[in-house]
Amino acid sequence: MGFNKRYINKEQIISAFTNNGAVGVSDLYKADAIILPTDSPICNYIDKIMEKKKSIEHKHHLINLYMMQILEGLYLFK
Numbered sequence: 212m213g214f215n216k217r218y219i220n221k222e223q224i225i226s227a228f229t230n231n232g233a234v235g236v237s238d239l240y241k242a243d244a245i246i247l248p249t250d251s252p253i254c255n256y257i258d259k260i261m262e263k264k265k266s267i268e269h270k271h272h273l274i275n276l277y278m279m280q281i282l283e284g285l286y287l288f289k
Contacts, residue, residue: 217242221253228278233271236278237261253281 219239227235239245240261247254260273 214244215242216244216246218246219254220248221251224253224257225278225282228274229282233274233278236274237267237270 217239223239224236227239231238236257245258247258249255256277257274260270260277263270263273
């Protein structure tokens with residue numbers, strides 16, 4: 212049995228969201244360890260959502276709100 216680690220960047224998050232919505236984004240976090248770039252606000256914000264002690268439905272709701280605002284250009288992203 213191995214240790215499953217995943218590198219996630221903003222392009223993967225945006226692609227997962229545009230293809231499968233919030234479920235696609237949360238599926239990226241199904242690993243033993245997640246490695247994120249330190250200079251990406253999108254990655255850091257999604258990581259904070261996924262760390263919350265809330266239901267998966269609540270997390271999906273927050274991801275949907277944030278990502279729709281990103282894609283509509285309400286927030287600048289790096």
